[in-house]
Amino acid sequence: MRSIIVALWSIVVLTISCTNSVPSPIIAGKDSCTECKMGIIDTRYAGEVITNKGKIYKFDDIGCMLSFLQSKNQPENKYQKILISEYLNPKNWLEVKDAIFVQSNEIHSPMNFNFAAFADMTSLNTFFDTKEKQTYNWSQVKELIKL
Amino acid sequence: MKKTKATIILFLLFYYGFANIINIHPESISNNIQKYIDKASYGDTIVIHPGIYTSVSLVLQKSLHLIGINKPILDGDFKNELLRINADNVTIEGFIFRNSGKSGMNEIAGIRCIDANKIIIINNEIINCHFGIHISNSSTLTIQNNIIKGTPFEEQNTGNGIHLWKCNYANIFTNNISGHRDGIYFEFVTNSTIQDNISTFNIRYGLHFMFSHSNLYLCNEFIQNGAGVAVMYSKNVRMEENTFIKNWGASSYGILLKDISDSWIYNNKFLYNTIGIHFEGTSRIEVVRNEFQNNGWAIKVLASCMDNRFEHNNFISNSFDVATNGSLSLNTFSHNYWDKYEGYDLNHDGLGDVPFYPVNLYSMIVEQNPNTIILLRSTLIGFLDKAEKAIPSLTPENLKDSSPFLKLNSL
Numbered sequence: 001m002r003s004i005i006v007a008l009w010s011i012v013v014l015t016i017s018c019t020n021s022v023p024s025p026i027i028a029g030k031d032s033c034t035e036c037k038m039g040i041i042d043t044r045y046a047g048e049v050i051t052n053k054g055k056i057y058k059f060d061d062i063g064c065m066l067s068f069l070q071s072k073n074q075p076e077n078k079y080q081k082i083l084i085s086e087y088l089n090p091k092n093w094l095e096v097k098d099a100i101f102v103q104s105n106e107i108h109s110p111m112n113f114n115f116a117a118f119a120d121m122t123s124l125n126t127f128f129d130t131k132e133k134q135t136y137n138w139s140q141v142k143e144l145i146k147l
Numbered sequence: 148m149k150k151t152k153a154t155i156i157l158f159l160l161f162y163y164g165f166a167n168i169i170n171i172h173p174e175s176i177s178n179n180i181q182k183y184i185d186k187a188s189y190g191d192t193i194v195i196h197p198g199i200y201t202s203v204s205l206v207l208q209k210s211l212h213l214i215g216i217n218k219p220i221l222d223g224d225f226k227n228e229l230l231r232i233n234a235d236n237v238t239i240e241g242f243i244f245r246n247s248g249k250s251g252m253n254e255i256a257g258i259r260c261i262d263a264n265k266i267i268i269i270n271n272e273i274i275n276c277h278f279g280i281h282i283s284n285s286s287t288l289t290i291q292n293n294i295i296k297g298t299p300f301e302e303q304n305t306g307n308g309i310h311l312w313k314c315n316y317a318n319i320f321t322n323n324i325s326g327h328r329d330g331i332y333f334e335f336v337t338n339s340t341i342q343d344n345i346s347t348f349n350i351r352y353g354l355h356f357m358f359s360h361s362n363l364y365l366c367n368e369f370i371q372n373g374a375g376v377a378v379m380y381s382k383n384v385r386m387e388e389n390t391f392i393k394n395w396g397a398s399s400y401g402i403l404l405k406d407i408s409d410s411w412i413y414n415n416k417f418l419y420n421t422i423g424i425h426f427e428g429t430s431r432i433e434v435v436r437n438e439f440q441n442n443g444w445a446i447k448v449l450a451s452c453m454d455n456r457f458e459h460n461n462f463i464s465n466s467f468d469v470a471t472n473g474s475l476s477l478n479t480f481s482h483n484y485w486d487k488y489e490g491y492d493l494n495h496d497g498l499g500d501v502p503f504y505p506v507n508l509y510s511m512i513v514e515q516n517p518n519t520i521i522l523l524r525s526t527l528i529g530f531l532d533k534a535e536k537a538i539p540s541l542t543p544e545n546l547k548d549s550s551p552f553l554k555l556n557s558l
Contacts (some may be wrong), residue, residue: 029350029373037405039351040373041328102238
């Protein structure tokens with residue numbers, strides 16, 4: 001009897017844990033991009049989309065993520081989270097709405113979109129001279145990359 | 148007048164016709180190779196004798212030939228780039244380059260060429276470097292007989308073995324590449340040949356094409372790379388007589404074809420791969436006389452592909468021969484040998500009399516719901532497949548081989 005209860009509880013716990021969705025880190029060399037199927041190695045440019053149902057899609061480049069979102073053609077509030085790696089600290093996810101983007105030929109992203117995301121202006125300034133580089137927010141990036 | 152002309156010609160001949168040979172020994176008073184390079188003049192040969200040269204960071208800005216005798220070791224002490232070439236007509240032969248610096252931002256390489264034409268890199272060993280050979284914006288290159296070995300401690304920080312960006316007319320022959328991100332990486336490279344190379348144990352792909360048209364790769368071996376070989380966003384690529392072995396993993400392929408057209412896949416061998424060839428967004432590709440043996444999926448053709456031809460291939464002992472995700476197939480299959488074919492040949496012409504449908508019901512189910520793979524080889528699936536064969540409902544009706552070979556195609 002006891003073992004049955006334990007089994008039932010474990011099922012309940014498992015089902016609950018399935019619906020709870022936390023951003024999942026990208027494992028370089030193991031995960032691959034949903035859109036272009038390439039293996040993800042350089043996590044600095046990676047992105048992740050979490051749907052309201054908790055399904056996680058991983059991308060190697062912001063361009064692939066946008067092409068996926070455009071092909072789905074749904075409003076962004078249909079997704080729980082749309083995330084992009086912080087360029088200087090790739091283990092950290094940023095919400096795309098909060099991120100500051102820079103495009104440059106000096107950085108070389110896997111699909112040649114060459115966008116890097118930063119958390120704030122100070123970290124961006126340590127890396128790029130912003131007088132020369134134009135910064136973009138998420139909606140501007142979406143305007144720039146129309147696939 | 149005639150005499151003066153002759154003397155001028157003779158003078159020029161002496162001046163340019165006879166290049167000097169400069170010898171460097173490790174025990175030379177100054178074994179700083181860069182000093183000798185700066186002093187040398189156009190077309191000279193610098194011979195470097197065996198020994199270990201440390202803290203090497205050379206820059207070549209004129210046409211020179213660097214020849215190593217008995218493989219002298221050029222060590223970068225994990226600090227910087229070992230050799231940068233920014234000139235035409237350069238030969239680098241017979242060295243061991245080792246321990247370059249590593250950086251996420253800069254593409255540090257064992258040998259880096261920028262805007263350099265007619266470069267020959269031959270018989271070198273490049274060990275423990277971030278990128279092995281990194282060439283950009285160059286043409287007419289020969290990279291031959293090199294051994295390139297990386298140590299992928301931090302996967303993210305490993306560069307590619309041979310990395311070409313915006314190059315053309317490159318010949319890459321008989322190199323052995325291992326332990327890098329991609330063994331050979333082509334981006335915007337045209338009219339090049341990759342032949343007789345061995346690319347193994349690279350973290351991502353053995354060979355990776357991006358936006359590279361009109362290239363040829365033949366007789367290469369790609370063994371146990373993270374995800375096989377990827378040919379993406381390219382056209383006019385010939386892939387012949389290559390061997391793809393043990394590219395095994397959740398998203399691993401023999402070849403991953405994505406958005407490529409007008410290409411040829413002839414006489415290749417695909418053994419023990421998760422997916423032999425994955426077709427996505429491809430058109431007008433001829434897949435002829437290949438052998439698919441012991442793969443999970445021999446070929447996966449997504450519905451976005453059209454006008455591909457599959458002829459005279461052998462499909463032996465694969466879990467799934469063909470998988471697709473749509474109900475319509477615009478590709479043609481003919482004269483293939485399928486070991487799962489159970490038909491007959493009454494008129495003895497060597498071809499089966501009933502068509503073979505290589506896509507079975509179960510592979511369609513797995514395509515839609517990958518978790519059902521757990522039911523592989525169960526009795527239930529056996530029944531379902533038999534029922535589907537009798538009354539087809541889910542499998543694409545026109546994906547069939549109307550003239551399957553009963554005996555193995557001779558390859």
